[in-house]
Structures are given as structure tokens and as C-alpha cells.
Amino acid sequence: MRLVTSQNAAAKKKTAARRVRAPRMDSGERKRMIVEKAIEYFAKNGFEGSTRDLAREIGVAQSLVYRYFPKKELLLDQVYEEVYLARWNPLWESDLRNRDVPFEARLKKYYLDYAQNVLRNDWVRILIFAGLKQEGINDRLFKLLHDSIFTTVITEFHHAFPSPTSIDRDKDKRELELELVWSLHASIFYISMRKWVYKTKIPSKINSVIEVLVEGFIESLKHLNRGGVPLDQAAKSHADLPKRNSFKLASQLARS
Amino acid sequence: MRLVTSQNAAAKKKTAARRVRAPRMDSGERKRMIVEKAIEYFAKNGFEGSTRDLAREIGVAQSLVYRYFPKKELLLDQVYEEVYLARWNPLWESDLRNRDVPFEARLKKYYLDYAQNVLRNDWVRILIFAGLKQEGINDRLFKLLHDSIFTTVITEFHHAFPSPTSIDRDKDKRELELELVWSLHASIFYISMRKWVYKTKIPSKINSVIEVLVEGFIESLKHLNRGGVPLDQAAKSHADLPKRNSFKLASQLARS
DNA sequence: GCTCGTATTTATCAAATGACCACTATATCG
């Protein structure tokens, strides 16, 4: 499959239809076009995809890509920037804070909108490819999520469902609350992974699913604040499990 | 960085310390060793990692790898098999079914154990690399998860928390229940992704987090069965949202 | 200690790939 006899190679060279010269475009437009096709291409093939292949998809000579992006790396950077920060909606945070709307409705609106804008083929795959390749590249995004969404969600929850003990939330409890928000985020992100990475079937009524997830999230938060696991009880709660489990797991994730 | 002057190249060749001949090993042992190192190597570098690099890590000549795996592809297949199916514990399903133990405890035990066995560096990264590269490769794993875990969890939940209406669960409701199980799975998987793909900090008390997630999951299932969103109400529940959202989202995920 | 099987290595090939440069063609402007 990889091996091609030199005869074949020669034949291919002879047969190779002379390239139809690509139409002359404005420099800026061409650059945009390259980036857009690159997003599509690298989302499909990973960052190890070749510039030749990409150029073929664009319908342009390989060397032209290098006119606009002297290093492949620069193109990849551009692809990453384009995909991410471009799709962040600054209204999300302020809408989440708008107490004229019921908390649950705000949450649903946000997550429906987030899913719609962000959980697409290109987005998910490029995010993951980038994460796998160079750690830390998504830190900005996570900071954004944390600072403007996650903390807001928790704050607004406590405003919507004030609890008598909510004043003395200790560090552990705050961490667990944050984990519940991560969990909601993960659940929705994973739907997109199932579709665009694993290519499995997902339910058609995604919007209903998201609403159920949001409702479940609120229930979970309530449960946690109701004192379901005030952490001093947490130890007791799995007292019937072999104690080793917890330790082994913790060390497992710590090491490798 | 890629460009090396021919002088450098020559110098490198001259300098290249003569390989210390690798100790002669039993054929079977060597094969095992190669696979093990390959798991580690490809988990880190992705399946595009080179056989030369791998051989260097093993401390062996590149061509030796080809003695045991005549095609790189064959080695990759082996790596995949090794990582996956090897770690599946058949007891999980039967333990989940053991009604002598309270439902919640069974769930916690399973998810703590699953996390411990499965959410490691190699496992997560190889699963994702594989999924990104060739769609469908994880189908077997998902079928296993679905058939022996997810459906069991739902069955056992209904046994533990029988509800008057639980007889007439329609198709939509069953789908939503399944999605809640997916959501729990996703939440735990994502913790591992945060650690091993994105390399961000995760809470130290992972076991507590998992327990909270399991409790939240049960609350969510209860909520769903309590009639929180009997689907005829689902439409109403976000009546205050722009209707377009739902449609746009659905079509978004459908197309791209 | 010599022979022989085979684990391991060195050397090499063909293809693919990132990068570069000189050349060509085309649109625009006087």
C-alpha cells in the first residue's frame, strides 16, 4: 500500500494531469481560504496531515501554502486560534447573571447555546488533537470556562437556592461543587465526542437530553448542599467498600 | 529545527556511539517487551510515532521491531487489543446485579473500581488516539459497556426505586435514562482526560468526587422518573427560550 | 571448542514530507 514500484511512480508522473492554475485571488482572501480549509483538513486528519494533501484539497500548489504560512506550525497556530477564541460568546456570562430569568432557564439556555456553537466536528476534534499533542495549549480555554462560567453557575445556584449552611462552605465542599459543574460540562462534551470522535449513534433529541442533564445537575447540587456527603460522612458512606479502593485509586491517578 | 546542515548530519553520523548490542532474549519475552514499550510510547506520541523512535526507547535496533511485527499496523493492533480487552473485569456485571448489597453501594463500588482500572494514562490516550484515527474501532468496547453495564445499572435502579409509572416507560424515556448513564460515564472519563490529555490539575480526593457523582446520578434518575420532564412537558419547560435553539442545535449536530 | 540456529544489527531503498527558490502568468495602471 505504501510501496509503489518505480514504474508506477513514473507512470503516475506522466499521467499526472497538468494542474489547472488556481484563480488569482486577493492575498487576504486566499489566506482566509487556506485557514478555513486547513481547519477542515486538520480536524479530519490530525495535525500530522501533510501540507501537500491539504494543498490538493484547496486546489492549489503546495508551495503556495508556504507563501502565506512560512512554517506549518504557524498555520496550525492560526487554525487553533480560529477555532477557539472566535466562538466564545461574551454574552454567556452576563446572561447567566441575569436574575430576571429563573436560574434553571438561564442554565438551559446557556448549555443549549454552548452545545450549538461549540460542539461541532471541527471544534471537538481540533481541541482534542491539540490537547494530545501539546499539553497546556487549552489552558486559556479552561481558565475562561472556569472564571466566567463555572464560578458564575455556582454563585447563581446559591442565590437561587439559598441554604442555611451555605455560608460555611469549606474548601472541600466548594471543590465538589466545582466538580459537579465539570461533570455537566463533561457530559455535554462527551456527547459530541461520541458523535465526532467515536462516530457512534447519538439520540436525535439532543436538546431534551441537555435539559435533562441540566435538571439532574441542579438536583445533584441540591443533594450535595442538603448534606448528602458532608465529607465527614463521606468516609462512612463507603465504609462497606474495601478501604484499599480509595487509596489505590488516588495513587493510581497520581502515578500512572 | 528540522533543517540540519549536511555538516551537522555528517558529524552526527560520525559521533553516533556504536549501539550496545541488546541482550539476547527469548523470542516470546522480547515480543511482550516490545508491545509493552509500544503501549507506553504510542500513548505518549500517538500512532504516528516512528518505529525508530520506539526502537530507541526499547534500546534495540529498529529492524528488530520488524522481526516481530512485519507491519507497523500489526503492532498497533496488538497495542490496542492489549490495552482494552485485557482490562475488562467480568465481575463488574455480576457484582452490579448482586441485590444483597444496596444499590448505591454497588454503583459506587463499580465506578470506583472502573476508574481505578481503566482511567490511566495509557488507556485514555490510546482510546482517544484510536478513536480519532479509525472510527468504529471502539464499537466493541461501547457495546460491552452498553450491554453489560449501562442496561444493568438502569434495571437495578428500577428495582431499587420502583415507581408506579415505571411500567409504561416509553422509548423516549428509556433513551433519556440511558443518556444519564452515559453522562455519569462521561463525567468520570473526563476527569481522566483532564489529567492525561489536557494535563490540568484535578482534585486530590477523586474517590469522594466519584461518590458525589454517583449520588447525583441517582438523584437525576429519580428526578427524571418523578416526572420532572415527562417529555410532553419538556417542550413547555423551555418555552421561554427562543424555539430556534432546539432546531438549530439538532440540525447542527446532524450536519457538521 | 566447534557448529548451528536464530536474535540482533548495519546498510540501504523508495516514498513522503517540510521547506525553499527561481520561474511563470495574470491583473492593473499609465
Add this chain to the structure above:
DNA sequence: CGATATAGTGGTCATTTGATAAATACGAGC
């Protein structure tokens, strides 16, 4: 129409990489 700027192309180089084959060296058995 002819000059000019520049978008676009072909060809090529050095390196990397999967793959192969011939040469080497190690250890077991006589």
C-alpha cells in the same frame, strides 16, 4: 499596449520513515 507588481507553479533538497535483506554475534548442544 507595455510595464510592473505579485499570486501562483514546478522542481528540488535534506530529512524522516516504513520496510527489506544481508551480515553478525550470541548461546545451546554435541
